[in-house]
Amino acid sequence: MNTVLHDDHDFLLRPWTINDGAKPLHITGGQGVRCWDADGRKYLDFSSQLTNLNMGHQHPRVVEAIQKQAGRLCTIGPQHANGPASTLGRLLAEVTPGKLTRSFLTPGGSEANEAAIKTARAYTGRDKIITRYMGYHGGTYGALSASGEARRLDNEPGIPGVVRMFDPYTYRCPVGCTGDGPCGVCGGEQHLEQILTYEGAENVAAVMMETVTGGNGYIYPPNGYLQNIRRVCNRHGILLILDEVLVGFGRTGAWFACDHWSVEPDILTVAKGMNSGYVPLGAMVVSEEIGAFLAQRFISFGHTYSMHPLACASAVATIELLRDEGIVEHAAEMGAYLEPRLRELADAHPSVGEIRGRGLLWGLELVRNRDTREPLSPYNERGPAAAPFKEVQAAILERGVLPHGRWNSLGIAPPLIIERDELDEGLAVYDEALAIADRYYDVRVTPS
Numbered sequence: 001m002n003t004v005l006h007d008d009h010d011f012l013l014r015p016w017t018i019n020d021g022a023k024p025l026h027i028t029g030g031q032g033v034r035c036w037d038a039d040g041r042k043y044l045d046f047s048s049q050l051t052n053l054n055m056g057h058q059h060p061r062v063v064e065a066i067q068k069q070a071g072r073l074c075t076i077g078p079q080h081a082n083g084p085a086s087t088l089g090r091l092l093a094e095v096t097p098g099k100l101t102r103s104f105l106t107p108g109g110s111e112a113n114e115a116a117i118k119t120a121r122a123y124t125g126r127d128k129i130i131t132r133y134m135g136y137h138g139g140t141y142g143a144l145s146a147s148g149e150a151r152r153l154d155n156e157p158g159i160p161g162v163v164r165m166f167d168p169y170t171y172r173c174p175v176g177c178t179g180d181g182p183c184g185v186c187g188g189e190q191h192l193e194q195i196l197t198y199e200g201a202e203n204v205a206a207v208m209m210e211t212v213t214g215g216n217g218y219i220y221p222p223n224g225y226l227q228n229i230r231r232v233c234n235r236h237g238i239l240l241i242l243d244e245v246l247v248g249f250g251r252t253g254a255w256f257a258c259d260h261w262s263v264e265p266d267i268l269t270v271a272k273g274m275n276s277g278y279v280p281l282g283a284m285v286v287s288e289e290i291g292a293f294l295a296q297r298f299i300s301f302g303h304t305y306s307m308h309p310l311a312c313a314s315a316v317a318t319i320e321l322l323r324d325e326g327i328v329e330h331a332a333e334m335g336a337y338l339e340p341r342l343r344e345l346a347d348a349h350p351s352v353g354e355i356r357g358r359g360l361l362w363g364l365e366l367v368r369n370r371d372t373r374e375p376l377s378p379y380n381e382r383g384p385a386a387a388p389f390k391e392v393q394a395a396i397l398e399r400g401v402l403p404h405g406r407w408n409s410l411g412i413a414p415p416l417i418i419e420r421d422e423l424d425e426g427l428a429v430y431d432e433a434l435a436i437a438d439r440y441y442d443v444r445v446t447p448s
């Protein structure tokens, strides 16, 4: 164990893992879609780290923007105006959908969602926030409470007023629909209306959801779902908060995932791909009306590092790159290239129950049987039953690719600058590793 790993083990605690027994790689450098460790082993990144490294490592224009700003002014408090923050505000108004024009800049995605919850409550004068069980909105108290997925359980009781609805998870519909057209839950409207009847629509400030559920299974809503949710919100004067922390800025082959369905939220939260994660940053972008409302009152939330100039400079460079180099269109093209290749993988491996995705965010749901859809490893499993999925991931890592995904969904989320031959290289490794998942397949039932 080298000194870095030794000190890391003895003096640090990292999130979202059991630290004793964790074996982090010691990454010493990176370039584009690859990084390497202290022993010089190279890795192709099929995860964009935590789905944030959209421009890949060390993009010269982003690095230069940070260096220039560091030379000029490393930091300044949010009570002052600074050039990169102002430019970023204007760019966000330009690239986000429709009437979203005013931004509250934060140190990350969680804080953007905290701001969104507080804003929705203040704007509507109502308390309740409806979120979804498979959603993740961040690690801070409010954002983790608003999340539905398992990590919130260790931190309960959370903030009051969060009510959860089911997800439009058509492969495992919570009420058992078989996918011949979405049911009341997967269609969104009927399920949400019913919840509002019981909760009192007049008490609900916002519906808050990931446009596409990213970290928890790559769940893309069926066509019509988002429009239905928007319609219900309009009917009851409820705000729609879309969390695009993971999918914003080109990840799904559109600037924002909500663009696929032409749905405009009242509040959009972003982070990660906004600046490729080079410096921590997030934003809550609000509609003109909400912006005007916030501008007239005392804002009782925020951070020392709101509007941080280094972070904003990296975001300005990233957004300009996305625009100048057609990277969003490139992500869409790579998605079109990937889809048939993933279908071939699914044909070759019975353990692939379903593939879903767009652009450069894809998930392969791994099962022990296609008829029963029994997952390869169960939801939220941390014990021995998680081993089969971990084995698949370990095999991918051993072959020099950083995988994405957890539980039983294997993901593909490389930097948006990836090219076809690099995708092929990673897919060849996934192909080999899926043979391990196939070994757990229940051969008594023939795959359909």
Ligand SMILES: Cc1ncc(COP(=O)(O)O)c(C=O)c1O
Residues within 6 Å of the ligand: 050, 108, 109, 110, 111, 113, 136, 137, 138, 139, 210, 214, 215, 243, 244, 245, 246, 271, 272, 282
């Ligand atoms: C959809 C979504 N929202 C919010 C967050 C929280 O963002 P951060 O980790 O920057 O606080 C994440 C992080 O993974 C996310 O995926």
